[in-house]
Amino acid sequence: MQAIDRHTDHARSDVRIDSALAAAEYEQRAVSSHHAAMLVAIHSVLEEARFSPEVFVGDHASRFNRDHVEFAERAAIADLAVRLAMAENTVRAHELQVVTMLGRTPIAWERFRLGDISPANARTVAELAASLPEGDTAAYVAFDAAIAEHATRLAPARFRAFARRKREQIVADTAAERHESLRSERRVRFEPDLDGMAWISAYLPADVATAAIARLDAEALSLSVAPGESRTLQQLRADVFGDWITGVGSSAPVGVRVGVLIPMLTLLGLSEQPASFEGYGPIDAESARKLAGNATSIYRLLTDPVTGAILDIDKPTKYIPAGLRRMRQAVDQTCTFPGCGKRAINCDLDHTIDRQFGGRTTFTNLSHLCRNHHRDKHQTLWQITQDADGRITWTSPTGHVAVPDPPPF
Ligand SMILES: [Zn+2]
Structure with missing residues (x-):
């Protein structure tokens, strides 16, 4: 890059600024347009997988068999996720975004493809369009027309607020039904954070959540006035929450190991x-x-301090001894498919080489697979191998060898 002498070159600084601004605008449009192109490429892989499931599932597969098509799609999603170093859910979200925008907001999709709409605003468009009532074509058209132009010029937070308002207006009459269907998605989330901390959060009906917070506040407040209490209200709330949920001080504590x-x-x-x-x-x-x-x-x-191997291994037996199961749990921590975060405790403990083919019940022939990846292993051409130290390698149906995730210790 050419050095610029700013002291002797005042006359041209406005020109340089103009050209740098133009470059920023040009590159931003290019990023948006390339992002849309990547989504199209992902969509193409999945379309091909659905059309030719045999590539991912094996020669017996037929596009007229729903199971084969579903397994091919899942194996292809896993393939993309590993190659692109993305979560499978991200690949699914990208696919859903393309399908939603093509089907429900074609005007906004075209502007995104041309680089007029940013990836962030395009995601908002897709997310809100996906939440419109199923099959309500009039709502799709109305939403697309209402937001496409604004999506090209509003910053993400502003656009989101605007688009949500439009969406609410369009579907105002179905609010109660939507609440009913979202109720069924209530759940609890566990997210490890740094430095020995973690988050627990729950998605609950608003009345339950509000009542829970009110009770938590009341309990924390009553503790805070005790003589000598030095914890802040926030700390007290956290401590009370922790006690309640782990059963400390309750009449029937739950045994967890x-x-x-x-x-x-x-x-x-x-x-x-x-x-x-x-x-x-x-x-x-x-x-x-x-x-x-x-x-x-x-x-x-x-x-072992040098190799990191477990020092003590149960003898192989027909059933999986609790100790061995626990060791494998502690080593795997999660499903062993690359990038899968499903906790081992909620996974199947699978014989890598099946027992009917001579596979033994040993530390080096067992791995945790979540229900989805367990099915991928048996139903698609994804292959798993395990070395003498019990380390696991996955190979995709198209021959991509996934580097195993680093061990947790
Ligand atoms: Zn998994």
């Missing part, structure tokens, strides 16, 4: 190498020693 995978030298206090908490990930050495020391709800799994 959680594994902590701890390097031997760390346990002995000779090393500060971090340990790993089952279903969460790394925790610092000091907390791990405390957990391994006293809590009855914790079981320990010692690892």
Whole structure:
């Protein structure tokens, strides 16, 4: 790049600014347009997979068999996710975005494809369009016409507020039905955060959530006035929540056991190498020693300080011994498919080589697979292999070898 002497070149600075502004605008349009092109490419792969399921499922597959088509689609989504280093859900979301915009907001889609609408606004368009009442063509047309122009010039937050208002106007008469169907999606989410912390959140009907918060506030408030209490109201709320949900102080505490995978030298206090908490990930050495020391709800799994291998393995037997199951849980932490975050405790413990083909019940022939990836393994051409140390490699139907996720310890 050519050096610019700003002291002797005042006359041309306005020109340089103009050209840099023009470049920013041009590149932004290019990014938007390329983003749309990537979505189209993902859509094309999935269309091909649905049309030719044999590529992903095997020669017996037929496009007229719904199961084959579904499995081909899922194997292809996994293939894309691994190649693009994306979550499978992101691939699904991209596919849903293309299909929704093509079907419901063709005007906005065309402007997105040309680079007039940013990826952020396009996502908002798709998300809100997807939530319009199924099959209500008049609503699709009205929404598309109402938002397409604004999507090209409003910043994301502004546009979102505008588009939501339009959507509400268009579907105002179906509010009660929508609440009823969203009720069925209530759930609890667990998200590990950094430095030994994590989030628990719940998606609940507003009345339940409001009542819960009111009760939490009341309890925290009554504790806060106790003599000598130094915790803030926020801390008290968190502590009360934690006590309630783990059953501390209640008449019938629930017995839960959680594994902590701890390097031997760390346990002995000779090393500060971090340990790993089952279903969460790394925790610092000091907390791990405390957990391994006293809590009855914790079981320990010692690892070799050099190789990281589990030091003690149950003998192979016909059934899967609880100890072996726990070890595999602690090592896998999640489904072993690359990028899958499903917690091991909610997964199937699968024989990599099936027992009917001579596969043994050993640490090196077992891995956790969530229901979806378990089905992918048996129903599609995705292949799993496991080496002598029990490490797992997945190969996609199109021959892509997925590098395994790094171990949690
Ligand atoms: Zn999985």
